[in-house]
Amino acid sequence: AAVIGGVVLPEMGLVPSRVPLSILFNGGVLSVLMLAAPRLLVRMGGWHGLREHKDSPRRPVLIAGAGSAGQMILKExxxxxxxxxxxxxxxxxxxxxxxxxxxxLPILGTLADAPDVIKxxxxAEVLIAMPRATGSAIRRVVQAALDAGAKTRTVPGLSEVLSGRVSVSTLRNVEIQDLLRREPIQTDLRQVAQLAHDHTVLVTGAGGSIGSELCRQISALGPAKVVMLGHGENPIFEILNELRKKHTGVxxxxxxxxIRDIRRVREVFDTHRPFAVFHAAAHKHVPLMEGNVVEAVTNNVLGTKNIVDVSVDCGVQHFVFISTDKAVRPTNVMGASKRVAEHVVRRAALKHKTNFVA
Incomplete structure (x- = not known):
């Protein structure tokens, strides 16, 4: 515009003289202001509205990940x-x-600094915008948030980021597959149902963390009876009340x-004649078992042998022993005891040609 007003128009004789430079300069500045002002006002208005909006409580949030996904979340x-x-x-x-x-917004540090930044x-909430991060990185952020009492949400996946569809509305709670960063293994429940549907199933260690979850999963498969065997009365009482409310037909x-009392174990098996047994009863606390070797061996090894021997005598069709990763090349008492228990189950399976697995 300055070139046209100052040179072209006078040369063409369309204006009587050259336009003063002050007019050209002021006109240029005004043009820039007119073009830029609306964008600046919108941007400033967005931040002002963000800071002053009072219709809902403003929760301080930290965005983990300053890449494309994080920037999309910020804009949203x-x-x-x-x-x-x-x-x-x-x-x-x-x-x-x-x-x-x-x-x-500032970059306040690395992921390792998240605990200090949160405090x-x-x-109040950490928004995880790292679709390509490893499971260990996600776990560190989630653990830092949990330790500080903050909630966590994450972007749904890389495809949403690439398509530009990431928004706050698409954020979801962190799920187990986010922590693993792999597709979850899907169990064929139809095959598992054959072990339980319309049958009597016995679960040892039914009051423990693993045994109680087994009872929950098995109860959903329509068994005729679930025998919940455990050494602690309170945990058994709690899981019993929970499942009776949910599954009235079982x-x-x-x-x-x-399980170390073979006479009592045999009495239970003779009474209920289970079709399938899930053996989850065990001492599993690694440091405690280092100082209580006798308890680890008598419970994890001899107790397993009792359950296996009685299962063979009572004609149990399916036996599943819940072991641990610490039984692989064990370096502690608990792992070694579970390793020996695995061999007890394997020996019975080979000797009696039964469906006993660990």
Whole structure:
């Protein structure tokens, strides 16, 4: 415009003289202001609305990941102040981003700094925007948030980031596959149902963390009876009440017994004649078993042998022994005891040609 007004128009005789430079300069500045002002006002208005919006409580949030997904999340928050979110900054492991500001938000440190950042800024929620991060990195962020009492949500996946569909509305709670960063293994429940449907199933260690979950899963497969055998009365009482409310058509039988007492074990098996047995009873605390070797051996090894021998005598069709990864090249008492118990089950399977597995 300055070239046209100052040179072209006078040369063409369309104006009587050259336009003064002050007019050209002022006109240029005004043109820039007119073009840039609306964009600046929108941007400033977005931040002002984000800070001053009072229709909903403003929760301080930390964005883990300053890449494309994190920036999309930030833009979404800025454009929607009614979400009631107040981003305090990013954490990112990229060394080239440290000390920078993205979208007027600072990079507050690396993922390792997340615990301190969460506490310093009193973060209420961590938004994980790292679709390519490893499972260990996700676990560190989730653990830091849990330790500080903050919630966590994550972007759904890399495809959403690439397609530009990432928004706060698509954020979801962190799931187990996010921590593993692999597809979860899908169990063929139809085959498992053959072990339980319309049959009597016995679960040892039914009050423990693994045994109680086995009872929950088995109860959903329509067994005729679930015998819940455990040594602690309170855990058995709790899982019994829980399952009786959910599965009214299943006969739940609580049994308080010690698997080291073979007479009591035989009495239980003779009474209920289970079709399938899930053996989860065990001492599994590694440090405690180092100082209680006798308990580890008598419970994990001799107790397993009792359950296996009685299962063979009572004609149990399927036996599943719940072992541990610590039984692989064991370096502690607990792992060694479970390794020996695996051999007990294997020996019975080979000797009696039964469906006994560990």
């Amino acid at each position: 928050i800025m454009a929607n102040p009614e979400l009631g979110l107040r981003p305090v900054g990013f954490v990112d492991d990229d060394p080239t981003k440290q000390g920078l500001r993205i979208g007027n 310093q800024y009193r973060v 006969d739940f039988v609580p049994v308080i017994a010690d």
